[in-house]
Amino acid sequence: MTEEKRYADVIIDVSLEKLDRPFGYHIPDRLNGKIDLGSCVMVPFGKANTLRKGYVVGLNAHSSYDPAMTKDIASLAEKSTSAEERSLEMAAFLRRNYGGTMAQALKVVLPAKVTVKSIEKKQVQALMSRQELYSLLAEAERKHQSAKARLLQALLDQESIPYEWITGKLGVSGQTISGLERSGALRIQVTEVYRSPVKATEEKAGELTLSRGQREIVEAIGRDLQEEKAGKYLIFGITGSGKTEVYMELIARTIAMGKQAIVLIPEIALTYQTLMRFYQRFGDRVSVMNSTLSAGEKYDQCQRAKNGEIDIIIGPRSALFTPFPNLGLIVMDEEHESSYKSETTPKYHTREVAAHLAEITGAGLVLGSATPSLEAYEATRRGDIRLFRLTERLTGGELPRVHTVDLRQELRSGNRSIFSRKLQELLADRLNKGEQAMLFLNRRGYAGFLSCRECGEVMKCPHCDVSLSEHYGGRLQCHYCGYEIPRPAVCPSCGSKYLAAFKAGTEQIEEKLRQLFPGVRTLRMDRDTVRTKDSYEKILSAFRSGEADVLIGTQMIVKGHDFPKVTLVGVLAADLSLGSNDYRAAERTFQLLTQAVGRAGRGQIPGEAVIQTYQPDHYAVKFAAEQDYEGFFEEELLYRELGGYPPVSHLLVVQVFGKTEEGTSELAKRLANVLKSEEGMRVLGPAPGTIAKVRDQFRYAIYVKHDDPQRLADVREQLDLLLREWDPRNEMVQFDFDPVNIL
Ligand code: ADP
Numbered sequence: 118m119t120e121e122k123r124y125a126d127v128i129i130d131v132s133l134e135k136l137d138r139p140f141g142y143h144i145p146d147r148l149n150g151k152i153d154l155g156s157c158v159m160v161p162f163g164k165a166n167t168l169r170k171g172y173v174v175g176l177n178a179h180s181s182y183d184p185a186m187t188k189d190i191a192s193l194a195e196k197s198t199s200a201e202e203r204s205l206e207m208a209a210f211l212r213r214n215y216g217g218t219m220a221q222a223l224k225v226v227l228p229a230k231v232t233v234k235s236i237e238k239k240q241v242q243a244l245m246s247r248q249e250l251y252s253l254l255a256e257a258e259r260k261h262q263s264a265k266a267r268l269l270q271a272l273l274d275q276e277s278i279p280y281e282w283i284t285g286k287l288g289v290s291g292q293t294i295s296g297l298e299r300s301g302a303l304r305i306q307v308t309e310v311y312r313s314p315v316k317a318t319e320e321k322a323g324e325l326t327l328s329r330g331q332r333e334i335v336e337a338i339g340r341d342l343q344e345e346k347a348g349k350y351l352i353f354g355i356t357g358s359g360k361t362e363v364y365m366e367l368i369a370r371t372i373a374m375g376k377q378a379i380v381l382i383p384e385i386a387l388t389y390q391t392l393m394r395f396y397q398r399f400g401d402r403v404s405v406m407n408s409t410l411s412a413g414e415k416y417d418q419c420q421r422a423k424n425g426e427i428d429i430i431i432g433p434r435s436a437l438f439t440p441f442p443n444l445g446l447i448v449m450d451e452e453h454e455s456s457y458k459s460e461t462t463p464k465y466h467t468r469e470v471a472a473h474l475a476e477i478t479g480a481g482l483v484l485g486s487a488t489p490s491l492e493a494y495e496a497t498r499r500g501d502i503r504l505f506r507l508t509e510r511l512t513g514g515e516l517p518r519v520h521t522v523d524l525r526q527e528l529r530s531g532n533r534s535i536f537s538r539k540l541q542e543l544l545a546d547r548l549n550k551g552e553q554a555m556l557f558l559n560r561r562g563y564a565g566f567l568s569c570r571e572c573g574e575v576m577k578c579p580h581c582d583v584s585l586s587e588h589y590g591g592r593l594q595c596h597y598c599g600y601e602i603p604r605p606a607v608c609p610s611c612g613s614k615y616l617a618a619f620k621a622g623t624e625q626i627e628e629k630l631r632q633l634f635p636g637v638r639t640l641r642m643d644r645d646t647v648r649t650k651d652s653y654e655k656i657l658s659a660f661r662s663g664e665a666d667v668l669i670g671t672q673m674i675v676k677g678h679d680f681p682k683v684t685l686v687g688v689l690a691a692d693l694s695l696g697s698n699d700y701r702a703a704e705r706t707f708q709l710l711t712q713a714v715g716r717a718g719r720g721q722i723p724g725e726a727v728i729q730t731y732q733p734d735h736y737a738v739k740f741a742a743e744q745d746y747e748g749f750f751e752e753e754l755l756y757r758e759l760g761g762y763p764p765v766s767h768l769l770v771v772q773v774f775g776k777t778e779e780g781t782s783e784l785a786k787r788l789a790n791v792l793k794s795e796e797g798m799r800v801l802g803p804a805p806g807t808i809a810k811v812r813d814q815f816r817y818a819i820y821v822k823h824d825d826p827q828r829l830a831d832v833r834e835q836l837d838l839l840l841r842e843w844d845p846r847n848e849m850v851q852f853d854f855d856p857v858n859i860l
């Protein structure tokens with residue numbers, strides 16, 4: 118029996134600062150059962166007891182104040198549709214579906230109020246002729262001064278640029294700017310108040326004649342927007358097929374109707390080129406939200422959105438919560454990207470939250486991808502999302518020819534190098550011709566799984582059909598159910614003693630490549646070489662300008678960059694991401710391989726790709742080599758259905774952390790019992806976490822599956838009730854609904 122919750126925490130006006138100081142109110146009998154988290158209520162306030170509007174952010178069984186002194190809530194208030202109230206509703210949605218506290222959820226949807234000191238607005242103006250600027254640019258590029266080069270390039274595009282844009286969006290230091298000022302290339306002008314980071318250029322767009330495919334999509338979605346019956350859409354089209362152009366056209370129509378648009382893109386895709394396209398078309402009605410903005414700037418952006426000073430915001434997942442007064446369109450580009458899932462509580466998925474926001478505001482939701490997530494594509498099958506395709510690449514270039522190389526065969530023929538003979542041959546050919554190549558090390562999700570180098574066998578959990586992870590002390594363990602076996606000495610399938618995963622890093626690959634091709638010019642890109650956004654752009658631009666023959670990198674290099682001179686892509690070990698221990702391994706592998714292969718042959722010369730793998734018959738590898746999304750989808754959906762994984766079924770992970778083994782396992786067991794007592798819940802665990810004790814914390818995980826996501830949300834609320842009696846200083850619980858990365 119749970120106690121009735123008759124006390125409410127109410128915040129009087131909505132702002133993040135007030136969150137920590139809610140006021141306690143009593144819920145009178147007549148309102149009992151009618152008040153929920155996020156409810157809008159009228160409460161007596163202050164000495165005079167004037168009625169004020171407030172929002173319920175917490176419900177309790179007991180009052181933390183003297184109950185006799187606690188005032189009653191006066192009434193439920195009519196909800197209006199203001200952006201603020203919508204934020205509260207979104208927070209309530211986040212809390213209910215993904216767990217955590219109302220305060221945590223509100224922190225996601227509300228910007229911190231920070232007073233921004235008014236700073237001088239400075240403008241940087243070019244002083245030299247274009248000719249002179251060009252020669253400075255060439256010199257800067259030769260000397261690898263990429264920040265300087267970016268600034269010069271920007272000045273060539275536009276003579277006068279706001280100082281903050283240069284230091285912020287372009288990532289150029291004040292030093293670099295003053296250096297150029299001293300050499301007479303530019304001057305810094307102090308200007309009057311301005312708002313837009315970039316002035317709209319004359320060539321206001323819309324000049325492109327849309328292709329037939331693009332036009333059909335724009336007409337169909339545009340009609341729905343016009344008739345106020347916008348729904349959800351997926352544009353499935355390879356990179357370069359003109360999706361962004363479609364988004365912009367739809368945004369233009371949205372604005373023409375007096376509404377606003379949110380454009381979500383993965384943080385890594387927030388490049389200067391992308392932003393410039395939007396600025397050129399929409400000028401100062403666009404604003405950008407990214408992780409480099411300070412809290413003050415973010416707050417400022419939200420104010421501008423609220424006041425109707427901007428119509429479009431572009432940014433990663435947090436941009437979804439921009440408080441536009443009349444939202445008309447949400448665009449979510451590269452919707453399959455895993456960065457759309459928040460990794461901190463509440464661990465929400467942007468696609469799901471965007472769908473909810475679209476529903477409550479009546480806005481349209483347009484998803485775009487070259488390799489749609491199973492979730493989105495499956496929804497098009499069910500008719501929840503309308504599917505459109507773009508099949509042509511508008512800038513030319515054909516899909517590359519793909520060779521799949523069986524690494525087991527290579528080993529049998531005595532080749533122990535990390536480069537197959539085919540890849541060596543093609544690399545030599547490209548180096549001869551002065552063309553470029555990319556070598557891709559697929560390390561995504563790599564978590565110490567074990568496979569046989571001779572027959573390709575991967576050690577898997579017999580219950581969960583995911584690979585087992587190797588642990589200290591030579592044991593193999595399943596992350597889902599805790600199944601454990603000692604590490605076998607020889608392959609259970611063929612008896613070989615070559616049991617190891619492909620362990621080379623990019624550095625080793627570079628070294629081996631240099632041994633093989635002395636004098637080869639290489640660039641490396643992985644988490645170690647890319648510490649800052651600046652170095653990321655630097656490496657890419659160096660490679661684009663031909664400063665290296667081969668770019669070696671992890672998944673970072675396969676994201677939508679265009680390198681017209683790349684005619685060969687080598688995937689060194691396609692299986693690494695297949696071996697990862699979660700149910701999305703095949704999907705991730707398929708996406709990465711498809712993207713990697715798509716890098717070759719963007720220019721006029723047709724490209725080739727080599728996929729090296731121990732599992733040439735794995736469907737993710739086969740369908741990626743054939744660039745056959747449908748084929749992959751069918752097979753993968755079957756696997757998800759059999760395993761009871763999303764999008765067919767849904768999965769809630771309950772993670773329990775604690776100081777003592779006893780306390781942690783005790784709480785985990787109690788939570789599991791609650792779950793097991795619910796009808797239709799399939800419960801796995803509790804199992805000790807992957808690395809059971811990390812940083813002096815014990816961890817247990819419980820996996821619960823159910824076909825109806827709402828049932829999982831309900832049962833999660835029940836766990837919350839039980840947890841209320843638990844001291845969070847000793848044990849703590851986190852929820853992850855339909856996880857993207859399993860720990
Ligand atoms: P995606 O977003 O699918 O990668 P983009 O919209 O960026 O595709 O288009 C790829 C390239 O093709 C861009 O350089 C864009 O300017 C160009 N493009 C797009 N639509 C057209 C069109 N209708 N006519 C000519 N070029 C186009």
Ligand code: ZN
Nearest residue numbers: 569572608611
């Ligand atoms: Zn074997």
Ligand code: ZN
Nearest residue numbers: 578581595598
């Ligand atoms: Zn298992």
